[in-house]
Amino acid sequence: MDPLGDLLDGVRARTAAFCQAVLEPPWALRIADRAPLALASALQGHAWIVPDDAEPTLLRTGDVAVILGPAPYTVADHPDTPPSLVVHPGNRLATTDGRDVTAELRLSTYTSALGPGVDQGRSEHAAVVASGTYQVTGDISGRLLTALPAVVMVAHDELRSPVLDLMAAEVSRSRPGQQVVLDRLLDLALIVALRAWFARPEADPPGWYLAHGDPLVGPALQAIHDDPARPWTVETLAATVGASRAAFARRFAALVGQPPMTYTTHWRLDLAADLLRTTDATISSVARQVGYANAFALTVAFKRVRGITPGQHRDGALAPATAGV
Secondary structure (H helix, E strand, C coil), rough: CCCHHHHHHHHHHCCCCCEEEEEECEEEEEECCCCCCCEEEEECCCEEEEEEECCCCCEEEEEEEECCCCCCCEEEECCCCCEEEEEEEEEEEEECCCCHHHHHHHHCCCCCCCCCCCCCCCCCEEEEEEEEEECCCHHHHHHHHCCCEEEEEECCCHHHHCCCHHHHHHHHCCCCHHHHHHHHHHHHHHHHHHHHHHCCHCCCCCCCHHHHCCCCHHHHHHHHCCCCCCCCHHHHHHHHCCCCHHHHHHHHHHHCCCCCHHHHHHHHHHHHHHHHHHCCHHHHHHHHCCCCCCHHHHHHHHHHHHHHHHHHHHHHHHHHHHHHH
């Protein structure tokens, strides 16, 4: 699994759910849910994504925006429209003076944002915004998120996918299993948008992303990701892809930006860090899963690269800071 695939494999269904907002102008929502990643698309009308420390981004009908958190931002009909509602963690809605209005607005015609629903007599000027948030954390997903700007905006004609059309068609009628269908379409919209953005010349994607498309290095990366516990060497990786050791090592380093075994070490330690954070497996068990003989070997590598022991990493991950997600 590569970081792009892991982004969805690790978080889909558990943390991402489709939401649909029907918003009559003027409108503005302050998003303060502290989600590390969010997706928004205008199914009708338009919306502005307004980060606190970046330029506003216009989202037209059919466009997709991927927004990095957890910093708050505003979604509005115009960059200058002041927010009237604040979206808190758990999709809790409050007025700007702190009054919780979640229950009443879930039943109002102002917004049906808190679940898929049918047309509630909206006007032709209303914006219909589909969105979802992803509680992505960890070192593997972090490889991808650190390569992204605050807002990734992909125009409808760049997506080269019918996913938004399918989403718009699905929300226009109520059918059994609709929420599941919409959640999966949301996942597809995210992956299609990120692929389209990384394909832009100005995107400057990381070396590992581009290298996945290389006929020599790509299969080697996939082999490392699929079986990190295997005792890989430059020789065995080169043999796996049918190349000489020297030619493979040169090409890998040139495309990825790291020698093969340096990349392998960092991938294994990122996996270990995520396992330590998200499971109660022993350090010995984690070590074996990522290719180290025992807890001592993992501890030596972990401390050499990260400056702390696996146990210290786990203790830090379990500290109260996790409440901010």
